[in-house]
Structure formats: C-alpha cells, structure tokens
Amino acid sequence: MDWLGDDIWLTWTAIGVVLSVVEIASMEFVFLMFGIGAFAAAAVAALGAPFVLCLLVFGGVSGSMLTLVRPKMVKRIHRGPTLPSGQHGLVGQYATVDEQVSAHAGQVMINGQRWTARVLDADTTFEPGTEVLVVAIEGPIARVTAAHH
The missing domain is CATH 2.40.50.140 (Nucleic acid-binding proteins)
Structure with missing residues (x-):
C-alpha cells in the first residue's frame, strides 16, 4: 500500500475531522463514533503500524464505541422529564x-x-x-x- 504514503496518519486524522464535523449536523452520535475510530487509527498509523492494522483498529474502536458508548450517551442526552404531545x-x-x-x-x-x-x-x-x-x-x-x- 505504498500509494497511501508515509503520512497515512494525516489521512486518518482528516477522516476523523470530517466525520466529527458531519456529526455536528446530525447529532446522532454515529459519525462521532466513527470519527473516534479514525483518530485511533491515526494514532496507530503514526506509530508506524501497517495499513491493515489501522483498518482493524478503526473498525474495532468504531464498533466498540457504537455498541458500548453511544447507547449510554443517547440515554443520558434524552433522559429527564418529557412532555407528552x-x-x-x-x-x-x-x-x-x-x-x-x-x-x-x-x-x-x-x-x-x-x-x-x-x-x-x-x-x-x-x-x-x-x-x-x-x-x-x-x-x-x-x-x-x-x-x-
């Protein structure tokens, strides 16, 4: 994967930033979880990890965030009294x-x-x-x- 270059961590960082900005528009805490995964992949890439490992870190961190963290965040945001409409x-x-x-x-x-x-x-x-x-x-x-x- 030489075509990705030595600075692939910058690409992962850019992906993380873009996903985080998209999250601001959606406010569903989905893109943010993928953004965090991209930042984790950027950190691993900066340490010199191969691209395949970066992809595994991206998928693992994103999946973990979606299943373990997002439900708690959504519940916390939506808790409190609600008025029937x-x-x-x-x-x-x-x-x-x-x-x-x-x-x-x-x-x-x-x-x-x-x-x-x-x-x-x-x-x-x-x-x-x-x-x-x-x-x-x-x-x-x-x-x-x-x-x-």
Whole structure:
C-alpha cells in the first residue's frame, strides 16, 4: 500500500475531522463514533503500524464505541422529564361526558373537542354532564374513568 504514503496518519486524522464535523449536523452520535475510530487509527498509523492494522483498529474502536458508548450517551442526552404531545398529551385531562359513556358507546368533550370515549371498567357507565378522567388514548378513542379530585 505504498500509494497511501508515509503520512497515512494525516489521512486518518482528516477522516476523523470530517466525520466529527458531519456529526455536528446530525447529532446522532454515529459519525462521532466513527470519527473516534479514525483518530485511533491515526494514532496507530503514526506509530508506524501497517495499513491493515489501522483498518482493524478503526473498525474495532468504531464498533466498540457504537455498541458500548453511544447507547449510554443517547440515554443520558434524552433522559429527564418529557412532555407528552399530541393526543397523548390528553392523558390526565378531565373531560365532560357529552353522550352516555359505556363499554360500547359514548362521547366526551376534552378541551372543547368531542372524542369518542369508552369506560375503563366495563361495568361502569357515565351520564351526560359527569366529569371523568382521561386515562388512555387508544387511536381515536379516549378511555375514561371516574374523576377524583
């Protein structure tokens, strides 16, 4: 592999820099893991290792980083309270029964919007005007139970 030259470590370093810059755009911690692998290969190449060993170091370090480090980084970044959005943000809201709600039929008003509703407990029914608690959203159906303030 003479065509790669004596300064292959510079090539590995450049690859590491490019991958790290691409990571800034993606923020998925994938390109960064490959960038770290490229920097490890650059270090081995600077010590005079053959190209094949550099490739093995690149693959080994990148693979290890992807499987061992990345999941922990992603988990740490994404931990903390999350706010439910969309229709799942309705869980925990109070609703008013618009049409009798049973295990088979009914409608409620949630934040001014009419929703098809079903009771959580099949033996329960709620009459119009009753305040209920939304405990789940299953597609277009709100599952409700008695509201306890």
